[in-house]
Amino acid sequence: MASILLEKVGKVYPNGYRAVENLDLEIAEGEFLVLVGPSGCGKTTVLRMIAGLEEISTGDLKIGGAVVNDLEPKDRDVAMVFQNYALYPHMTVAENIGFALKLRKLPKEEVRRKVEEAAEILGLSEWLDRKPKQLSGGQRQRVAMGRAIVRSPKAFLMDEPLSNLDAKLRVKMRSEVRRIQERLGVATVYVTHDQVEAMTMGDRVAVMRDGVLQQCDTPQQLYDHPVNQFVGAFIGSPAMNLYEAKLGPDATVISLGSQTLRIPESTFARRPALRGFAGRMVTVGIRPEDLSVAIPGGPTDGSLITEVQLLEALGSEMMVHFSIDANLVTEEAAAEEEEDILVHKGEGVARVAPDLTVRTGETLMLQVAMERIHFFDPETTWAIW
Amino acid sequence: MPDLPGKQEKLTVIAERVEAPPRPEAKLRRDSHTRRMARVGWAMSTPALVFVGLVTIFPIAFSFVLSFSNVVVSGSGFALENPTFGNYSELFHSSVWRYSLAFTIFYTVVTVLVEVVLGTMIALVVERLTKGRGLMMSLLLLPWSMITVISAELWQYIFEGTYGVLQAIFQAVGLGSPVFLGTPTSAVVAMMVADIWKTTPFVAVIVVAGLVMLPGEIFEAASVDGASGWTTFFKITLPLLRPTIAIAVLFRILQAFGLFDLPFVLTGGGPGTATTSLAILSYKVMFEDIAYGPGAAVAVSATLLVILGSLAFLKVFRSQVGREDVQ
Numbered sequence: 082m083a084s085i086l087l088e089k090v091g092k093v094y095p096n097g098y099r100a101v102e103n104l105d106l107e108i109a110e111g112e113f114l115v116l117v118g119p120s121g122c123g124k125t126t127v128l129r130m131i132a133g134l135e136e137i138s139t140g141d142l143k144i145g146g147a148v149v150n151d152l153e154p155k156d157r158d159v160a161m162v163f164q165n166y167a168l169y170p171h172m173t174v175a176e177n178i179g180f181a182l183k184l185r186k187l188p189k190e191e192v193r194r195k196v197e198e199a200a201e202i203l204g205l206s207e208w209l210d211r212k213p214k215q216l217s218g219g220q221r222q223r224v225a226m227g228r229a230i231v232r233s234p235k236a237f238l239m240d241e242p243l244s245n246l247d248a249k250l251r252v253k254m255r256s257e258v259r260r261i262q263e264r265l266g267v268a269t270v271y272v273t274h275d276q277v278e279a280m281t282m283g284d285r286v287a288v289m290r291d292g293v294l295q296q297c298d299t300p301q302q303l304y305d306h307p308v309n310q311f312v313g314a315f316i317g318s319p320a321m322n323l324y325e326a327k328l329g330p331d332a333t334v335i336s337l338g339s340q341t342l343r344i345p346e347s348t349f350a351r352r353p354a355l356r357g358f359a360g361r362m363v364t365v366g367i368r369p370e371d372l373s374v375a376i377p378g379g380p381t382d383g384s385l386i387t388e389v390q391l392l393e394a395l396g397s398e399m400m401v402h403f404s405i406d407a408n409l410v411t412e413e414a415a416a417e418e419e420e421d422i423l424v425h426k427g428e429g430v431a432r433v434a435p436d437l438t439v440r441t442g443e444t445l446m447l448q449v450a451m452e453r454i455h456f457f458d459p460e461t462t463w464a465i466w
Numbered sequence: 467m468p469d470l471p472g473k474q475e476k477l478t479v480i481a482e483r484v485e486a487p488p489r490p491e492a493k494l495r496r497d498s499h500t501r502r503m504a505r506v507g508w509a510m511s512t513p514a515l516v517f518v519g520l521v522t523i524f525p526i527a528f529s530f531v532l533s534f535s536n537v538v539v540s541g542s543g544f545a546l547e548n549p550t551f552g553n554y555s556e557l558f559h560s561s562v563w564r565y566s567l568a569f570t571i572f573y574t575v576v577t578v579l580v581e582v583v584l585g586t587m588i589a590l591v592v593e594r595l596t597k598g599r600g601l602m603m604s605l606l607l608l609p610w611s612m613i614t615v616i617s618a619e620l621w622q623y624i625f626e627g628t629y630g631v632l633q634a635i636f637q638a639v640g641l642g643s644p645v646f647l648g649t650p651t652s653a654v655v656a657m658m659v660a661d662i663w664k665t666t667p668f669v670a671v672i673v674v675a676g677l678v679m680l681p682g683e684i685f686e687a688a689s690v691d692g693a694s695g696w697t698t699f700f701k702i703t704l705p706l707l708r709p710t711i712a713i714a715v716l717f718r719i720l721q722a723f724g725l726f727d728l729p730f731v732l733t734g735g736g737p738g739t740a741t742t743s744l745a746i747l748s749y750k751v752m753f754e755d756i757a758y759g760p761g762a763a764v765a766v767s768a769t770l771l772v773i774l775g776s777l778a779f780l781k782v783f784r785s786q787v788g789r790e791d792v793q
């Protein structure tokens with residue numbers, strides 16, 4: 082049990098590519114840190130540096146207080162779940178899972194017990210005698226997970242460990258992983274592309290982009306107070322709708338295209354800097370879940386008249402893809418999942434109750450939760466507050 | 467994989483039943499086409515087949531026939547008389563043949579073992595090289611690419627008993643002047659050294675190829691799991707290299723068992739019969755003693771033994787580590 086501390090850690094690959102820059106990150110003992118970011122932003126590189134598989138170009142890595150930059154992977158006592166499993170092809174599932182324990186000279190009986198326990202948790206008991214080649218992708222991934230969770234290392238490093246499992250199994254595994262991690266109290270860095278995993282599993286979530294840490298905070302803080310447009314758009318699914326908008330001369334109203342929304346007084350208490358943007362262009366971020374169908378005849382100073390482009394009924398809710406005449410701001414790097422691509426086509430998306438009776442091409446009045454909208458500086462993309 | 471004859475039989479039966487009788491005209495058309503293609507194929511490969519038949523199959527078959535015949539040599543040629551098992555019983559009772567067999571097996575086992583161990587070690591080093599790997603590989607292949615007779619001549623200069631290089635060195639450091647090819651033990655050792663020098667690089671190159679094919683992440687996984695260099699080698703590298711090494715070993719067994727050029731040039735099979743391999747023995751019996759029947763019997767026995775040995779080896783190796791083990 083130990084904490085992990087990254088101090089101004091950077092990675093320059095031999096070809097000159099700067100994969101990670103100046104990364105400051107602390108993962109406390111027993112903490113579960115989720116690392117997210119678009120593909121190629123350097124998540125795997127960070128894990129590999131912590132594991133010792135990749136040389137640290139600049140900065141210091143401390144595990145349990147001691148600088149371990151020059152320590153061999155085998156001496157760092159961390160367990161890693163590799164993105165592409167890296168199972169030992171010539172060993173059975175049981176041997177794969179038990180390998181690290183055997184190396185630590187644990188009694189045979191104890192190795193067997195621990196392996197069986199892990200296999201039980203992972204639903205692999207039936208396959209203990211199989212070779213990796215004879216397993217499905219999801220089963221292999223669970224073996225990779227098993228190799229980590231049988232150990233009680235100083236740190237867990239998990240690189241998208243559940244990406245290949247079906248939805249049901251994934252939900253089960255999430256809680257199992259957290260349970261084991263909490264029981265062992267091991268500092269964990271967990272890479273995922275899954276929004277739900279990031280939000281539900283992490284004590285804190287670190288968002289990276291192009292090798293640079295954007296923000297590291299609790300999931301709720303990240304969702305409520307993204308520091309910049311990128312984090313705003315990256316966290317949350319479907320992604321936040323971003324529009325070019327103009328703040329009125331006295332900063333009490335904001336115009337999106339031809340429509341005007343009134344900014345409630347409370348906003349300025351939370352975002353004092355917003356007044357400074359009076360009369361200037363800003364980027365407005367509205368989360369799909371902060372839009373709702375307006376009640377006919379209700380107040381109109383916080384609502385948008387939209388044209389419905391596409392409806393996606395998901396059973397428990399409905400995604401309304403709509404268009405307004407405001408200019409869309411695209412956060413390309415954040416657009417990763419398929420649904421985000423759809424969003425760009427439809428210009429905006431609202432997440433509303435499923436009992437909506439409207440058809441494509443029709444006009445729909447959407448109520449904006451004005452106190453929850455986000456403002457970003459269009460020049461720096463930083464949040465305005 | 468254990469054979470499942472019963473299952474296979476069933477499958478064939480089903481396949482036969484399922485096959486629908488083809489419509490007559492379709493059958494006709496397809497058949498004439500197939501037949502025409504087949505004719506073309508045969509026509510084009512006939513020269514090659516005839517050639518292969520003449521240079522390999524015929525001699526093998528002929529020596530097989532010879533080995534079971536009483537060959538009578540006369541001024542006008544030779545005649546095969548009375549099929550007989552006599553050549554073989556002569557063999558089995560001959561102490562020279564038994565020595566030759568033992569020597570050949572011993573020589574094969576020792577050289578192949580040393581070559582595989584050394585070759586693997588060299589391969590592990592070469593594979594780690596980040597610079598000049600290609601150059602290193604070409605250098606390694608030099609001894610291997612040299613014609614054996616020529617490299618044997620080179621070693622002859624080294625081991626020679628009056629002005630040999632090695633003897634000069636021994637003299638210079640005051641170790642006397644041994645005649646390396648003059649005593650049975652030293653002659654065998656000298657020959658093994660020459661063989662190992664020539665063939666270790668071949669094994670090394672094959673093993674490098676095998677190493678390069680291994681997935682890199684599993685070594686990373688092993689190091690994260692806490693494996694030291696040695697453990698990684700014995701628990702990961704070696705088991706995964708087994709198929710590769712097995713192929714190298716197989717090649718080497720086939721070659722070493724046919725040992726001929728080295729003793730032919732270096733010792734002529736001597737001193738005495740110390741380095742008489744089965745191939746040398748066969749040659750001597752056939753062309754020095756002009757005893758074609760027994761000579762052929764030696765050759766055939768050697769061939770059969772090496773085939774049986776290889777099959778046994780393949781069987782063991784297959785059941786230990788099949789191809790399916792490498793992803």
Ligand SMILES: Nc1ncnc2c1ncn2[C@@H]1O[C@H](COP(=O)(O)OP(=O)(O)OP(=O)(O)O)[C@@H](O)[C@H]1O
Binds near residue numbers: 094100126
């Ligand atoms: N050995 C290497 N040499 C040079 N560049 C590399 C090397 N390995 C990775 N990179 C680059 O570093 C960047 C970060 O890679 P990394 O594997 O850490 O991304 P990632 O965030 O894990 O992506 P993904 O989500 O797709 O797994 C990528 O742009 C990649 O091209």
Ligand SMILES: [Mg+2]
Binds near residue numbers: 124125
């Ligand atoms: Mg990755």
